[in-house]
Amino acid sequence: MSWADFTAAVFNFSNYAELLPLFRDTLLAGAILGVVGGLIGTFVMMRDLAFAVHGIAELSFAGAAFALLIGADVIFGSLVGSVFAALLLGVMGVRAREKNSVIGVIMPFGLGLGILFLSLYEGRSANKFGLLTGQIVSVDSTQLSVLAGTALVVVVGLASIWRPLTFASADPDIATARGVPVRTLSLAFMFLLGIAVALSIQVVGALLVLALLITPAAAALQVTAAPRMVVLLSVGFAMTATVGGIMLALGGSIPISPYVTTLSFVIYLLCRIAGAWRRRRGWSARPNALAV
Amino acid sequence: MSPSAPAIISLSAATLKYGQRTLWKDLNLQVAPGEFLAVLGANGSGKTSFLKILLGLSPLSSGQLTINGAPAKRGNRGIGYIPQQKNFAPDTPLRARDVVGLGVDGDKWGFRLRGKSYHQRVDELLAQVGATSYGKIPVGMLSGGEQQRLRVAQALAANPQVLLCDEPLLSLDLNHQKAVSALVGQQAKQHGTAVVFVTHEINPILEHVDRVLYLAGGRFTLGTPAEVMTTEVLSKLYGTRVEVLHIDGRLVVVGRPDSVLDGHLPEDEQSHSHDSTHGQEIR
Ligand SMILES: Nc1ncnc2c1ncn2[C@@H]1O[C@H](COP(=O)(O)OP(=O)(O)O)[C@@H](O)[C@H]1O
Numbered sequence: 001m002s003w004a005d006f007t008a009a010v011f012n013f014s015n016y017a018e019l020l021p022l023f024r025d026t027l028l029a030g031a032i033l034g035v036v037g038g039l040i041g042t043f044v045m046m047r048d049l050a051f052a053v054h055g056i057a058e059l060s061f062a063g064a065a066f067a068l069l070i071g072a073d074v075i076f077g078s079l080v081g082s083v084f085a086a087l088l089l090g091v092m093g094v095r096a097r098e099k100n101s102v103i104g105v106i107m108p109f110g111l112g113l114g115i116l117f118l119s120l121y122e123g124r125s126a127n128k129f130g131l132l133t134g135q136i137v138s139v140d141s142t143q144l145s146v147l148a149g150t151a152l153v154v155v156v157g158l159a160s161i162w163r164p165l166t167f168a169s170a171d172p173d174i175a176t177a178r179g180v181p182v183r184t185l186s187l188a189f190m191f192l193l194g195i196a197v198a199l200s201i202q203v204v205g206a207l208l209v210l211a212l213l214i215t216p217a218a219a220a221l222q223v224t225a226a227p228r229m230v231v232l233l234s235v236g237f238a239m240t241a242t243v244g245g246i247m248l249a250l251g252g253s254i255p256i257s258p259y260v261t262t263l264s265f266v267i268y269l270l271c272r273i274a275g276a277w278r279r280r281r282g283w284s285a286r287p288n289a290l291a292v
Numbered sequence: 293m294s295p296s297a298p299a300i301i302s303l304s305a306a307t308l309k310y311g312q313r314t315l316w317k318d319l320n321l322q323v324a325p326g327e328f329l330a331v332l333g334a335n336g337s338g339k340t341s342f343l344k345i346l347l348g349l350s351p352l353s354s355g356q357l358t359i360n361g362a363p364a365k366r367g368n369r370g371i372g373y374i375p376q377q378k379n380f381a382p383d384t385p386l387r388a389r390d391v392v393g394l395g396v397d398g399d400k401w402g403f404r405l406r407g408k409s410y411h412q413r414v415d416e417l418l419a420q421v422g423a424t425s426y427g428k429i430p431v432g433m434l435s436g437g438e439q440q441r442l443r444v445a446q447a448l449a450a451n452p453q454v455l456l457c458d459e460p461l462l463s464l465d466l467n468h469q470k471a472v473s474a475l476v477g478q479q480a481k482q483h484g485t486a487v488v489f490v491t492h493e494i495n496p497i498l499e500h501v502d503r504v505l506y507l508a509g510g511r512f513t514l515g516t517p518a519e520v521m522t523t524e525v526l527s528k529l530y531g532t533r534v535e536v537l538h539i540d541g542r543l544v545v546v547g548r549p550d551s552v553l554d555g556h557l558p559e560d561e562q563s564h565s566h567d568s569t570h571g572q573e574i575r
């Protein structure tokens with residue numbers, strides 16, 4: 001492949017003005033997923049669940065592949081798989097170490113099942129690949145409303161448990177003593193996380209969900225610790241990655257996911273640099289020490 | 293502390309057993325508002341378990357416990373709690389003031405809509421523990437002593453009638469030990485909060501302590517520091533000759549046997565266990 005072919009495939013903006021309106025629903029879907037990923041990502045970071053997200057995604061993939069095989073709705077199959085995996089982890093693993101080994105056991109099993117279902121499936125091969133690496137170039141309006149409705153469940157759910165979940169994530173012992181239902185909250189969160197993972201898979205695929213659920217929040221944490229700012233930045237970064245990624249992908253012949261993951265990664269790098277600069281400038285310096 | 297005030301914590305014939313092992317038995321204890329009770333004893337003597345019971349997180353094996361006249365129950369807003377120390381992860385997405393804020397309204401549902409009174413209360417609490425200057429710094433960047441002050445502020449946020457502290461001085465340097473002890477002591481004297489302070493080390497809190505509950509080998513002794521911290525009483529408690537020395541205004545217990553712990557060696561003393569006669573400060 002020549003350099004010219006490469007750039008033509010990766011960046012192609014001919015007829016862009018005509019294309020853009022056609023992809024209005026896709027862009028909206030990207031924006032919605034950005035909100036969900038950015039919001040839930042802050043808690044994924046706080047609760048140290050990056051590995052769990054990865055494990056849930058593989059089971060979600062198996063669910064989606066099964067749905068594809070039997071001709072059921074793929075989003076539904078993916079939801080069932082990931083909510084099941086998330087709740088299983090929520091029930092089983094209380095301690096992080098234990099949880100990691102459980103995930104390590106479940107993850108390859110899910111991936112293997114998914115590959116089995118896919119190889120039995122005889123439909124279009126683009127559908128197969130899309131589950132792992134992401135591909136929703138065209139979202140129709142019914143899919144969009146399903147997506148929006150499910151995303152709304154996650155956002156409203158998170159908003160209603162926001163404070164006690166923050167308390168339980170930051171300091172479970174004290175939260176328990178104060179009567180916060182730590183265990184119930186943990187299960188509720190895993191349920192919402194399962195839904196969020198299934199939704200994200202529709203854009204970036206099972207292998208790349210971390211780019212949507214971890215990277216934006218991790219980037220935000222590099223530059224701020226103020227809770228409101230963390231949430232705003234995390235959502236902003238995730239939306240930039242999804243919407244920006246879709247816009248860059250429109251004209252080319254390449255799936256959305258590499259654009260989304262690259263944008264997400266670049267944002268993270270910039271935040272790391274900004275964070276390092278801020279720390280060197282004395283982020284933790286006391287005001288009175290600065291005055292001297 | 294006025295002896296006539298009705299007790300806020302009341303234990304009668306309280307016993308804690310894990311399986312065959314008795315940690316303490318027939319404990320009768322009334323703690324009055326404003327009283328500062330120190331709970332001493334080696335690792336594994338049941339100090340943390342004692343606090344968990346007061347918090348209503350686990351039950352007594354037998355006996356009665358009431359807090360403010362009612363049976364202990366989980367999630368009592370009248371109780372502030374500072375658990376055994378552990379530091380916040382460096383990337384915790386909370387600033388110092390947010391940690392204190394969790395004590396103010398962290399147990400409420402939803403998210404905060406109007407924050408004026410919240411911010412006032414947090415500012416007040418930060419000032420009370422001398423943490424104003426680092427209120428906006430990420431909590432993971434603060435030293436252990438600074439984080440511990442925030443925990444005190446957090447525990448005091450709901451104006452508790454009882455404050456339970458589990459070894460809050462562990463791994464703090466001497467200055468921070470004094471400062472944190474003084475904060476807690478002041479809360480007892482000025483605000484009438486009953487304090488139960490679990491510690492290895494009585495010296496930093498000696499001036500604040502009204503009474504000592506000393507746990508050892510399945511038994512306990514209760515009394516003022518002057519009554520409990522004597523060669524005679526501790527020898528009887530441990531069932532072997534133990535000496536209490538006064539050195540430079542500090543209390544040092546010499547010859548405390550490790551074997552009294554039912555085979556449970558205290559972690560920080562295991563390295564000395566082959567040499568049970570050498571001097572050990574109560575720490
Ligand atoms: N839930 C439990 N079941 C059985 N044994 C326990 C339980 N909790 C604590 N223990 C044991 O009881 C002893 C006292 O524990 P703890 O109260 O934590 O002691 P301390 O705080 O004085 O070091 C320890 O030996 C511990 O192993």
Ligand SMILES: [Mg+2]
Nearest residue numbers: 339340341376
């Ligand atoms: Mg303990």
